[in-house]
Amino acid sequence: MSGCPGSRTMDFSEKTAQEGSETGKRPSQLRQWPIQMHLVSPQAPYFQGKDILLAADCTAFALGDFHKDYLKGKSIGIACPKLDSDQEVYTEKIKALIDDAKINTLTVMIMQVPCCFGLAQIAKEGAEKASRKIPIKQVVVGLEGNILSEEWI
Amino acid sequence: MENVLNKEIKKIIDSCPEVGRILDEYGIGCVPCSVGSCLLKDVVGIHNLDPEKEATLMYRIEKAIYPDRNVAKPVIDATKKAAPKKITYSPPVKKLVDEHVLIKRLLALIPTIADYIETSMKVDKDLVLRCVDFIRTYADKYHHMKEEDILFKYVDEKAEIIQVMYKDHDTGRGYIRQVVEGAEKGNKAQIKQNMLAYRELLTQHIKKEDEILYPWIDRQLSTTQVGEMFRRCNEADASVGEELPKKYEKFIADLEEKFLQEVVK
Numbered sequence A: 001m002s003g004c005p006g007s008r009t010m011d012f013s014e015k016t017a018q019e020g021s022e023t024g025k026r027p028s029q030l031r032q033w034p035i036q037m038h039l040v041s042p043q044a045p046y047f048q049g050k051d052i053l054l055a056a057d058c059t060a061f062a063l064g065d066f067h068k069d070y071l072k073g074k075s076i077g078i079a080c081p082k083l084d085s086d087q088e089v090y091t092e093k094i095k096a097l098i099d100d101a102k103i104n105t106l107t108v109m110i111m112q113v114p115c116c117f118g119l120a121q122i123a124k125e126g127a128e129k130a131s132r133k134i135p136i137k138q139v140v141v142g143l144e145g146n147i148l149s150e151e152w153i
Numbered sequence B: 001m002e003n004v005l006n007k008e009i010k011k012i013i014d015s016c017p018e019v020g021r022i023l024d025e026y027g028i029g030c031v032p033c034s035v036g037s038c039l040l041k042d043v044v045g046i047h048n049l050d051p052e053k054e055a056t057l058m059y060r061i062e063k064a065i066y067p068d069r070n071v072a073k074p075v076i077d078a079t080k081k082a083a084p085k086k087i088t089y090s091p092p093v094k095k096l097v098d099e100h101v102l103i104k105r106l107l108a109l110i111p112t113i114a115d116y117i118e119t120s121m122k123v124d125k126d127l128v129l130r131c132v133d134f135i136r137t138y139a140d141k142y143h144h145m146k147e148e149d150i151l152f153k154y155v156d157e158k159a160e161i162i163q164v165m166y167k168d169h170d171t172g173r174g175y176i177r178q179v180v181e182g183a184e185k186g187n188k189a190q191i192k193q194n195m196l197a198y199r200e201l202l203t204q205h206i207k208k209e210d211e212i213l214y215p216w217i218d219r220q221l222s223t224t225q226v227g228e229m230f231r232r233c234n235e236a237d238a239s240v241g242e243e244l245p246k247k248y249e250k251f252i253a254d255l256e257e258k259f260l261q262e263v264v265k
């Protein structure tokens, strides 16, 4: 098989029902708008001193419990490191979030495909430019919505 | 088994020494522990064994205590080899692990220094007091205080394992007071004995922290707490100034130069 693994077609529709419950309503954990990294401003009140989730666009769709397990209690910015333009702006915004908004931590959530790691790279570059230091965590999500790794970087 | 889980480990080992031996095989060093009032269930929980290992361990302990009982042997899938566990620390805890490295470098030099003190004509009081200054300022004030004032506050301080850590810090301070007294009186034996005792204590203490306590605390911390602890540790470091760790790194490097060369000579 050739071509970009990030856009390779795969079909999991045969996957049998897995453990988990469908009962009960899951409220949204989103507490802000906007969320896209080009649209958000690091000065927004919802970023100040907070724990931030920088999520690759696809992660929220892949993960069954994105809201409950990862978005809850955090403010968010989303981006796609493969298709978005002007990504230097992202690096600058990460820097501003760390230095000006004085965020508490940054969790970068990406898909397992190689091109998605670009988002972790953007986060690292932004953090290196910043004068403050904060803990940064990387979470890698598998194509079938499983967590492949979760570690401080 | 239930009631055994809620018993103090020291009492279990006293009445059945075999249990101590089994725990030791799994790298759980309760036998030499000074306190030993942890409950068996906490002892096993804190060590975070993989489920299969834990099941086998519990089976063997129960068999050792009640040899006549009919205990079901856990079924182990031998094809599934547990990946060796690599410890990853959160950034603030990693910083504390890194500080242990400098302390361990002094511990490594202590036998040589103690021999030197013993064999020299006159006690090198200045050398002893400079080592004491490293221990009191870097190991105790700079490092232990972050543990006591920040890290330990994130878990139940009444937990036995935390009490053991406090006790170790205190015992260490006692040894160092003895070292100072020995230096004042020119008592070589007193200096040597207490320096070696400090080395033994801190070696075990740091091993417990790196391998057991810190990972156990890390597992309980939320992301928010990790960020907050990171900030508080940085503030504590900033309050003593960045010169302090540099000064003591140089002190250890100089000491190594002096004493490691002695050995080569």
Ligand code: SF4
Residues within 6 Å of the ligand: A006, A056, A057, A058, A059, A079, A080, A081, A082, A083, A111, A113, A115, A116
């Ligand atoms: S780079 Fe990441 S976010 Fe963008 S399309 Fe690929 S998987 Fe999705």
Ligand SMILES: [Fe+2]
Residues within 6 Å of the ligand: B144, B147, B165, B169, B205, B209
């Ligand atoms: Fe300690």
Ligand SMILES: [Fe+2]
Residues within 6 Å of the ligand: B096, B100, B143, B144, B147, B206, B209
């Ligand atoms: Fe320590």
